[in-house]
Amino acid sequence: MKKTAIIVVAVTFLAGCAISENVVPVDSDKTIEKVYVRYSDDVHMEGLNDELVSQFRSLGFDAELYRGDTPDAAQHTFIFTANWAWDLAMYLTYFHGTLYEEGRMLGEAEYDARSGGSNFGKFGPTASKIKPLLTEMMQKVQRR
Structure with missing residues (x-):
């Protein structure tokens, strides 16, 4: 009985240490x-805005950062939010980005380490957490 209780507690603890990634x-x-x-000026990592532009470019798309109103020429826009937390070091706890075509959602990418707990996979460069998500989100898209 004691062994079963230890296993249940361990499994419950590990289940609470999940990092999820969801891509449409x-x-x-x-x-x-x-x-x-x-x-977005509401992100801890100031360089994230430029990093996202760089990542789209590395995937073969022209990309441009804009502030304020959506440019008239913008057929495809990417809007995101990101949050960081402290646990021995700053780390990305949540990222959500949505790609739109003239206001209609085309795809989205989400990284969620809010339940990361003792999962050390939550640490590391923010760019390396987001790049695979954008790659998966854009993998089928034709480039001009």
Whole structure:
């Protein structure tokens, strides 16, 4: 009985240490030339705005950061939020980004380490947490 209780507690503890990644990929019939990334000043990592532009470019898309109103030429926009927390070091706890085509959602990417607990996978560069999600979200998209 004592052994069973220890196993139940261990499994419950480990289950509470999950990091989840969810992606809704953009359909393969989409062709995208340029992604406009809306600037967010509500993020801890100041360089994240430029990092997202860089990541879209590395995936083969032209990308531009914008502030304020959506540019008239923006057919495809990416809007995101991100949060960090402290646990021995600062780490990304949550990221959610949505790609829109003229206001209609095409795809989204989410990284959630809010229940990361003692999972050391939550540490590491923010860019390395987001890049695989954007890659998966955009993998089927045709580039112009």
